[in-house]
Amino acid sequence: MRISTAQLYNQSISSINKHQSSSNALMDQISSGKRVNTAGDDPVASIGIDNLSQQNTLIDQYLKNIDYATNHLALAESQLGDADTLTMSIRDNMLAALNGSYSESERQSLADEMQHGLDALLALANYRDGDGHYLFSGTLTEQQPFAFDNSGNIVYSGNDDTRQALVAAGVAIATNLPGDTAFMAAPNAMGDFSVNYSANQTGDFVVSAAEISDSAAYAAAPVGDYTISFTDDGAGGLNYQVSQGGAPLAAPAAFDPTNSIIFNGISMSFDGEPANGDSLTITEQANTNIFDTIQQAINLFTSGNDLQTPAGQSELAQLLNNFDSSVEQMRDARSVAGNALNSLDRITDNHQNLKLANSSALSTLEDLDFAEAISEFEKQQVALNASSQLFGRLSSFNLFDYI
Structure with a gap:
């Protein structure tokens, strides 16, 4: 079989290009330290590398x-x-x-x-x-x-x-x-209402709770503040009467400090016992805040009122709560x-x-074995040099040198 000069040249150039391409790819890997720089280097590994990188x-x-x-x-x-x-x-x-x-x-x-x-x-x-x-x-x-x-x-x-x-x-x-x-x-702290104690209070008591116990009854009642007054029942005990806007809501009833006062869906409990002539007013207030409470305490301290009175003690107790x-x-x-x-x-x-695990998996997929890559690069360089030398000799060969 005869091989033409053109065919011989093409084979030689193809071999040189192949070794040159392999050398360049290895050089890219060595420079980057990565075995996979493009999807063509390892299509399967490239997919895993993309997923882990994302x-x-x-x-x-x-x-x-x-x-x-x-x-x-x-x-x-x-x-x-x-x-x-x-x-x-x-x-x-x-x-x-x-x-x-x-x-x-x-x-x-x-x-x-x-x-x-x-x-x-x-x-x-x-x-x-x-x-x-x-x-x-x-x-x-x-x-x-x-x-x-x-x-x-x-x-x-x-x-x-x-x-x-x-x-x-x-x-x-x-x-x-x-x-x-x-x-x-x-x-x-008391529930749904705040209490305003009378400055003339003489009984040693505080309201421990004032809350809405029956929302339906409370919603049906007139809106506004309520005043509870205590009077002597004439038999050594006390009566209480609830009024709103100066108008009594009901006739006076016997006061029992161990039981709550209930009216218009509101329940009130007491610690201590009022005295004859004492009164208080409750105003709806479900929430409070630290700033207003401190300001109210400051106002109480600078009011000139005696804080040692029952009223002063009751108001301060409410503020502390x-x-x-x-x-x-x-x-x-x-x-x-x-x-x-x-x-x-x-x-x-x-x-x-998770990032550490991903980085470890990435290292396995894409990191380069430098010893193996350098060895392969040197092999490709030897092959490239041999191909180049062979092409040089063939290109200088002339039949007339032998005639």
């Missing part, structure tokens, strides 16, 4: 979201921790006012300390993060959440929405705590932040473990 990319995004959530929740938890410490100092001042030996100037000093504490607590509730956003205003981060109105009552101007961060497949965690949840919506309810609410909010941070730690560990 998983790791998604995990990296989750971890970024977790960092954002962790930073904001940790800041909120820290602020609530500072608020808890501050409120305990304020509570100590409220308890100190029970000391009957305190003079008016000393009570004023306590009130001044409580005012400083209230200002500091308000500053914590209106805290801004490093980006200048209010921490406790819900999603209205440009809006200052808390301020006192002209009547001296605190007003919340944020909302109760939360910002959600996707931290795992199907798992979203709130990255903020709305201010009304943390500071505003504490349940009234509402204060404790508000502090418990702040602690609950802090627990929410703490639990979320713990969950984020666990999710982070899961992500990091």
Whole structure:
């Protein structure tokens, strides 16, 4: 069989190109340290590499979201921790006012300390993060959440929405705590009503509970405050009478301190016993907040009224109960932040473990065996040199040299 010169040349060039291509591919692998740089290097492994790489990319995004959530929740938890410490100092001042030996100037000093504490607590509730956003205003981060109105009552101007961060497949965690949840919506310690005690009270008693026991009956009753008056029944006991707007709702009835007073769907319980001539008024108030409670205590301390009277003691007891309810609410909010941070730690560990497993699998699929690759590269170089030399000799071969 005869082989033409053109065919011989084509075979030689094809061999050189093949070895050159193999050498270049090996050089790319050695440079990148990867066995699979394109799908053509290993189609099956390439599919697995793409899937694992996408998983790791998604995990990296989750971890970024977790960092954002962790930073904001940790800041909120820290602020609530500072608020808890501050409120305990304020509570100590409220308890100190029970000391009957305190003079008016000393009570004023306590009130001044409580005012400083209230200002500091308000500053914590209106805290801004490093980006200048209010921490406790819900999603209205440009809006200052808390301020006192002209009547001296605190007003919340944020909302109760939360910002959600996707931290795992199907798992979203709130990255903020709305201010009304943390500071505003504490349940009234007595139930559904607050009590205004008469300054002329002589009996040693407090209302331990005032709540709606029959919602249907309460809804059908006229709206407004109720006054309960106590009078001597003439037989060594007491009668009580409930009135609204100055009009009695019913005839006087015998008062038994061991049983609740029930009227218009409202139930009231007492600790202690009123005296003849005592009275009180109840106003519907299902919730309270730490700011108004502290302000009311300050007003009580600076009113000039004797806190050692039964009325003063009863009012202060009510304020302390509402204060404790508000502090418990702040602690609950802090627990929410703490639990979320713990969950984020666990999710982070899961992500990091999965990423480590994926990286190990990626290494198996795509990492290059440098010793084997260098050895193969040297073989291809030898073959390439041999092909080049052979082509050089064939290209210089001439029949006339032998004639």
